[in-house]
Amino acid sequence: MDQSFGALARTLKAQQAEALDAVGDVIVDHLSSSVPLIPEVARHLIGAGGKRLRPLMTLSAASLCGYEGEGHLQLAAAVELIHAATLLHDDVVDDSALRRGLRTANVVFGNKESVLVGDFLFARAFELMVKTGSLRVLDILSRASCTISEGEVLQLETQANPATSEEMYVEVVRAKTAALFSAATQSGAVIAAADPAQERALAEYGMNFGIAYQIVDDALDYEGTEDEIGKSVGDDFREGKMTLPLILALAQARNAEEKRFWHRVIAGGERTPDDFAQARRLIARDDLVGQSLAEAQRYAEAAADALSVLPPSPLRDTLEGLALSSFVRSA
């Protein structure tokens, strides 16, 4: 049986197929607006697909905790809308041109439209959470939303900064990505009225899974092809984003010339395609993508371990497998 990350993500989708469809309906309902451009921009992004990992986390957590109501559908939709809002703003902030294999909304519709529609989606997410009737869910997700923007600002500050440490990088990843995964799983537990130990375990799973997931995503920017990763290869490099392969490369440079190269391409404003090719060569030589994946493995294992307090089930197995396959290079 195929135990790759992609295969397990599909298994998870299949295990939650009915609920996920219902979440899709909730989302479509809540994109409606008297201003037609809003659903148009939102559908461009949300309709482009994506793995729906975050809403799946919410649905799975609620399900693992024995939830039988329907509030998790609204909650999962809210989580996906928050994610979509951050993507719209991210692509403006990063000047990205490609996402999920399609031109980004900022390119198709404009930066201004992306900022405003992001705001709309964010507000709609909170409207949806109100409908769940749970103040704790609102508390968890409003805090996570704060943390996400803190992570984004911190990332902006580390950009093109050769002094960025591995700790700072993990801090950025924890805030900008893992906080939402953790809020997604924790709020799923909360809506299911899980006991505190289960709620904590699911929050832990989401946090550690999210960190692993982002480290892997960042590392593959130095190894994958455009087809594999669905976005322009080398985007992070061009923007001077201080992700783990770059931090390791600077720390492990073998001589003064290599050190100069890394300093120049990190701090310098211009990074040519030749620079990127050279960066990939050096990163491949020392297997820094592999070193990054090994770092991701620590978090992935912590995620899988956290699930042990939950009752065994096929769904728990899938979540565990998803974490443990996240850092494995696909064949």
Place this chain on the structure above:
Amino acid sequence: MDQSFGALARTLKAQQAEALDAVGDVIVDHLSSSVPLIPEVARHLIGAGGKRLRPLMTLSAASLCGYEGEGHLQLAAAVELIHAATLLHDDVVDDSALRRGLRTANVVFGNKESVLVGDFLFARAFELMVKTGSLRVLDILSRASCTISEGEVLQLETQANPATSEEMYVEVVRAKTAALFSAATQSGAVIAAADPAQERALAEYGMNFGIAYQIVDDALDYEGTEDEIGKSVGDDFREGKMTLPLILALAQARNAEEKRFWHRVIAGGERTPDDFAQARRLIARDDLVGQSLAEAQRYAEAAADALSVLPPSPLRDTLEGLALSSFVRSA
């Protein structure tokens, strides 16, 4: 006694001085972040002052409804944070350079920083609302936040569009500005557990006051000086914003030449300082600012009327006076 809008705004501040100070403390507490740039950007905007009209609306509404708790402080702070978030995003969307007499955050810190710190403030506002423990407050303000972004997108669509009608303009104003005033007053009533008639009256007051306020603000862009209005004069004109004086000018043009002028400067990408001077001349000749203020008057009077169901008090008088002075040109 000075019954000008400015004087009455100061009276309102004085009547709510203690509460407003406490709101300031709540705001400062909630700007703190592990990422120092966030409070820096936020303070640049919020510290620049402003009339604090929106939090004053919340405090006043709660007070008029006999509220004696402290939740209105958090609520008023949340309202001001939502307002601040929209200002940060607005200034990015409008490429504004000056606000409240100071350089805008997007100019001082950058567009990316303004987008992300706006997101942070918005999320913090929801965190604060959760602390009030009132789901209805969260419902009202999340809906208002949706409406605000709808209004902003609609405004973007009417920009440089000579077909924009007065009705569309009022729709934009209602959504982008008045919805938050209305949510501010209504949620103040809700937290005070006001009866439905009082809650409705305060929502009405906020809505109509907000419409009048924005119509006046837009009209003065064709009459005031930079010192008077605290932002660059003619910004709306340069951006092709379809505000009431421009809509009236196009509708009331006296001959083909004037019509051509208006079409050219509205639809055309370039609007020179000479164009602005000519626009001001024509607008002054037909007193289109006066006509706009007369339109504002209708809403201001509806706002004042709405207050009649509330028990008489000096505070009610001030709110009534504030509405009724909003459309009067200062001497």
